Amino acid sequence: MTRIWWTSTTFGHCLFIAPVVAWLVWTRRSGLAAIAPVGWAPGVAITAGAAFLWLLGDAGEVALVRQVALVAMLAGAMIAVLGPNVARALAFPIAYAFFMVPFGDAFEPVLQDVTVALVMPLLHAVGVPASVDGVLIHAGPYYFEVAEACSGAKFVIAMLAYGALVANTCFRSWRRRAIWMAACVAVPVLANAVRAFGTIVAAQHWGVAAATGADHIVYGWVFFGVVMAALMAGAWRWFDRAPDDLLFDPARLRRPVRLTLAPAFAGVLAVGAAAVAPATSASIAARALAMPHRIALPDLPGWQRVAPETGAAGWAPWHPGADHHLIARYADAEGRAVDWALAAYAGQGEGRKLAAFGTGALRQGDRWIRVADLPAIDGGHAMRIVTQAKGGTVERIVVTWYRVGWTVTGDDRQVKWATMTDRLRGGTQTAVAMHLSAVVRPDAGGVPAAVAAIRALRAAIGPVGPAVDRIVRPAY
Secondary structure, eight states: HHHHHHSSTOOOOOGGGGHHHHHHHHHHHHHHHHOOOOOOOOHHHHHHHHHHHHHHHHTTOOHHHHHHHHHHHHHHHHHHHHHHHHHHHHHHHHHGGGSSSSSOTTTTHHOOOOHHHHHHHHHHHOOOOEETTTTTEEEEEEEEOOOOOOOOOHHOOOOOOOHHHHHHOOOOOHHHHHHHHHHHHHHHHHHHHHHHHHOOOOHHHHHHHHHHHHHHIIIIIIIIIHHHHHHHHHHHHGGGOTTOSSSOGGGOOOOOOOOOOOHHHHHHHHHHHHHHHHHHHHHHHOOOOOOOOOOOOOOOEEEEOOOOOGGGGGGOOOOOSSSSSEEEEETTTOOOOEEEEEEEEEEEEESOOOSSSTTTOOOTTTTEEEEEEEEEETEEEEEEEEEEEEEEEEEEEEEEEEETTTTTEOOOOHHHHHHHHHHHTTTTOEEEEEEEEEOOOOGGGHHHHHHHHHHHHHHHHHHHHHHHHHHOOTTT
């Protein structure tokens, strides 16, 4: 988690959450002094439940679940040692600590689409001729990609953390808090669309290099601060909590406590409950089956291997933690050509995930850009990707299947579930990604022809599960 905070521009704000939590506790110190701490058995149970959640997240290779569970274990241990009355007094700091979890990547595709939907009417309103293809906006002589970094997700996630702090410290009314939090989501989304619109308009006058360069500097250092200040200024008159207001009433938090324990003993039990999870995970990982040192893609009837695509049309998936990477280009008698790529993992772990952000058919910062998703092809996830070359735009169709345990799917979310169930039931833990990709050639049938070529090779390969098993487990 700390590595993500330090290296990701999206989650840099998480570095400030722990100091803010400490400050929130400090502001409550006078009231806390009037509450007697006591060890509490249910706090140990909370820690144990969070540890079980961590184990599920680790088994499914879902970092978000592990990280939420880690913060929950810390909270549970605190409750176990200090008791329920102290926990009630610190309810908001405990809840606010969950902003240490780096979440929000899932918002990016939705916010990309929202940004495009807001920018296009603005461009048309000022007379800039523009058309859109997925997340690509063609305005005047330029193409603009509304990339993940341009979706506004960074702004929205940081504003949620900041807005929650303001809602607690500056408002007493829950209605005003709700309106404030809604504004903390809506205003950044609208502001990001205005920023993208301004960048495109500026490019029409001063060139794309000058416009995009200024955009990153202004948006990164100035724009965010201006929008935050404007939100605060607009809400200032509605603040209804005075700085010296009591944050809680100690007299109401002196209730008798049942199921008490000695604080030190409660702490030992909480740590022991938490330690069971990584120990169990290590035991599960040790049961993974070894993979052969060499594997190969097979010959297929009606298809022959040909030289790989070179130049701008060249493509390969990105699976940096895989044990094996295979890729070959196949062509049939009709002249159709399809790339078959496969990445195999003997077992998954941190840095070795089958379906993770920035891996798969596209890598983070790739020259290829996802334009749009297509309807599933034989259960595989299909998408259009493009790249810019000297001769113009090059387009590909890529279809992805995952094989985990006995599950074949094209859905990243099902991969997590299949990984968890396979590991917990003592399966092989083998995981494989299979990609088929074809270049879209406008003079040879376009997208339908590329999709037909992929379907034809998929039919020659046979059912994905058995075909993959024969490659990665030849002895089966």
